[in-house]
Amino acid sequence: METVLVTGGAGFIGSHLCESLLKQDYRVICVDLLDNDLTELKLRNVDNILSNPNFFLYSKNINIFEEISSIFESNQIDYVINLAAKTGVRDSFLNPELYFETNIFGLFNVLKLASKYKVKKFIFSSSSSVYGNNKKIPFSENDLVENQISPYAVSKRSGELLCKMFSDLNDLDVVCFRFFTVYGPRGREDMAISKFVRAIDSGEHISLFGDGTSQRDYTYVSDIVDGIVASLKLKSRFEIINLGDSNPITLINLVRIIERVLGKTATIDFLSSQVGDVDVTFADISKANKLLNYVPKVSVETGIAKFVEWYKN
Numbered sequence: 485m486e487t488v489l490v491t492g493g494a495g496f497i498g499s500h501l502c503e504s505l506l507k508q509d510y511r512v513i514c515v516d517l518l519d520n521d522l523t524e525l526k527l528r529n530v531d532n533i534l535s536n537p538n539f540f541l542y543s544k545n546i547n548i549f550e551e552i553s554s555i556f557e558s559n560q561i562d563y564v565i566n567l568a569a570k571t572g573v574r575d576s577f578l579n580p581e582l583y584f585e586t587n588i589f590g591l592f593n594v595l596k597l598a599s600k601y602k603v604k605k606f607i608f609s610s611s612s613s614v615y616g617n618n619k620k621i622p623f624s625e626n627d628l629v630e631n632q633i634s635p636y637a638v639s640k641r642s643g644e645l646l647c648k649m650f651s652d653l654n655d656l657d658v659v660c661f662r663f664f665t666v667y668g669p670r671g672r673e674d675m676a677i678s679k680f681v682r683a684i685d686s687g688e689h690i691s692l693f694g695d696g697t698s699q700r701d702y703t704y705v706s707d708i709v710d711g712i713v714a715s716l717k718l719k720s721r722f723e724i725i726n727l728g729d730s731n732p733i734t735l736i737n738l739v740r741i742i743e744r745v746l747g748k749t750a751t752i753d754f755l756s757s758q759v760g761d762v763d764v765t766f767a768d769i770s771k772a773n774k775l776l777n778y779v780p781k782v783s784v785e786t787g788i789a790k791f792v793e794w795y796k797n
């Protein structure tokens with residue numbers, strides 16, 4: 485049985501990933517911060533796998549080298565998937581140093597240990613935000629990415645460069661995924677779909693930044709998880725791969741879909757665009773398809789219906 489270390493494994497994407505890995509007979513070591521006001525939420529995320537004998541949960545901080553080195557010392561780890569991060573574009577303007585600390589320095593710690601213990605593959609969760617306001621659509625991994633417009637995006641692009649350096653210098657096999665707006669059950673409360681569903685369902689106003697024409701490539705979490713799991717067996721030294729739905733929709737259209745699913749009408753407050761928000765995200769997923777057989781299976785309409793079903797329960 486092979487062992488996968490998932491940092492940030494009690495988060496939104498991480499908890500779905502751990503679940504899927506366990507189903508596919510991997511032993512899973514989940515590392516997350518479980519000593520803050522989000523602990524209850526994190527424990528709820530992994531509630532249904534806590535009793536699985538192949539699941540091991542550790543409260544550790546990737547920013548503290550000694551905390552995670554002890555895990556590598558006492559376990560034979562085959563793969564590392566680093567999802568732990570400070571997330572959210574807008575908040576990154578308020579506390580950029582916290583983003584750089586976890587998303588660059590914390591990542592550096594994990595890369596160092598993965599190299600030392602010669603793991604078979606290192607997976608890094610980058611983001612579509614590295615494309616900034618890329619004019620060419622869809623966004624391809626070959627596009628120049630020199631115009632990040634938020635500290636979060638800079639931290640993710642820096643993470644990719646760190647991964648490349650470790651891969652080159654230490655013969656570490658690495659895949660950097662650029663995820664495009666991930667949503668689904670247990671989705672982060674700071675994300676638009678979560679906020680809109682909660683507000684529209686309870687009859688509150690929703691704040692819509694911009695005129696509603698900005699577009700996002702919303703990707704259902706199980707599609708992202710399938711892409712990550714497939715990459716564990718990819719034979720390659722270093723790859724950057726988009727994981728998206730490749731079907732962007734406008735913000736106003738997103739609201740209309742949520743209205744239809746909930747059977748309720750939104751009251752919208754239109755506000756000016758926020759700094760750091762890009763106009764469009766649109767993934768070219770041909771590389772993921774070629775290397776990983778990746779084909780997104782869940783349409784936005786179906787995915788939102790699944791999210792609402794989870795939310796109602």
Ligand SMILES: NC(=O)c1ccc[n+]([C@@H]2O[C@H](COP(=O)([O-])OP(=O)(O)OC[C@H]3O[C@@H](n4cnc5c(N)ncnc54)[C@H](O)[C@@H]3O)[C@@H](O)[C@H]2O)c1
Binds near residue numbers: 570
């Ligand atoms: N959700 C998206 O739309 C999206 C898009 C692009 C990229 N990503 C990336 O995917 C990854 C997972 O995102 P998510 O949406 O599941 O976010 P999340 O916040 O739910 O999960 C991140 C987890 O990392 C943990 N964490 C943070 N700092 C840590 C530290 N120092 N040590 C240990 N654990 C720490 C958090 O407690 C959290 O559980 C992140 O790297 C994020 O940047 C997400």
